[in-house]
Amino acid sequence: MKSGFLQPLDLVARNITPFIITMLLIIISAIPTRIPEFSYIAPVLPLMAIYHWSIYRPDLLPAWAVFALGILQDALVGTPFGVSSLVFLAVHLVVLSQQVFFTGKSFAVVWIGFSMVSAAAFIMTWILVSIYFGQSTGLLGVFFQYLVTLGSFPVLTWILMVWQQKMLPQE
């Protein structure tokens, strides 16, 4: 291990990684892929990350961090400011309130949980944006984006899980 003097620094660096990773996921999502039609249905990566950290390490991704990530998401995606902050906070708080339920549950249960939480998150985003613009933004695209997000959940969760077990100090 590191010397006694560097250790606290090392700990801080590791502890902020959940925030940094989620931030990077937002930025990565914005990179042009040049795959036809993909950008409309691209998975909402930060949603999965916020769900994940809210279940396993809410101590490392507090509400204010979730709020800040929402602002970044809105800024880059172009959705009205406040929408993603509200949706991310809602996901965070709902998951926190179900902490007891999620503890020690299998991956399948966590995935099913995500299918419900993310469905609510997409509907909430759709309602907020549609109210803001005064017209529906279209539901079909939202539905496909939801499916793609749900389908890519295991892959990202696996990566986050590995990181959590290898890199993060255990509680």
Place this chain on the structure above:
Amino acid sequence: MGDRIMNVILIGASLAMLVVGKADPQFMEGVRSNISDVAAPILETLARPISNAEKVISEIGTISEIRAENESLRGENERLLQWQSAARKLEIENRQLKGLLNFAPGAEPGFITAGIIADTGGSFVRSILANAGSRNGVKKGNAVITSDGLVGRVQGVGRRSSRILLITDLNSRIPVVIESTRTRAIMAGDNSERPKLIHLPPGATVSPGDRVVTSGHGGAFPPGIQIGIVTTVDEKGIFLQPFVHRERIEFVRIVDYGLKGILDADSAAEGAGVSR
């Protein structure tokens, strides 16, 4: 307890942002541009290796098609040469007629070439981020075009980046005309790939295959920038297929038609497909 207060504050702040965004869009657009500016260098760095990898893959894919492509290019070249001679004749004729009329040419547009650094997808808005901003001379409301046609217009400008609202976005409204019949209409985006034509004069006939270009009304765009082709006309509405495909946009021209600056107008015109 402290957590609960914090949550209430954060939710309140989110709602406040929504209200402020609605009441003062300019202000929130400024905030957005500032954040985009900070992210722009990161995005640019990240986008580079991806586009390189794509190039390698697409190159491998195209080697086999080169022969066929060569053949079709030869044919196209021949056709284009004919067009070129036609254009030369028309240019001369145009110049002579202008001379006869004492025609004073209008201001020539200035343009800025920019790369696309973010295609921020999702099902709610249709916008992209370009790596040129106010320091390059981009202004809000500028037209954005590629050699295929109209892409959209500049919605927000940061120092080094700008956000482009695509013509397919829900909030995009562009005055257009059907090229052959000169029927006026408004092209309205609805977040789908195919924008709709609305507000046509009563009795207007539009049929699939008609070309749609900007009309120049409202002063947002000059007339004649090509947009797309009408694909379907039915009771649901009139839909068109834009010439510009979002996923193929790598570089765009941001054109300030309101500028007095004199630049290479010929290439801007030919690039935009501007018929003047």
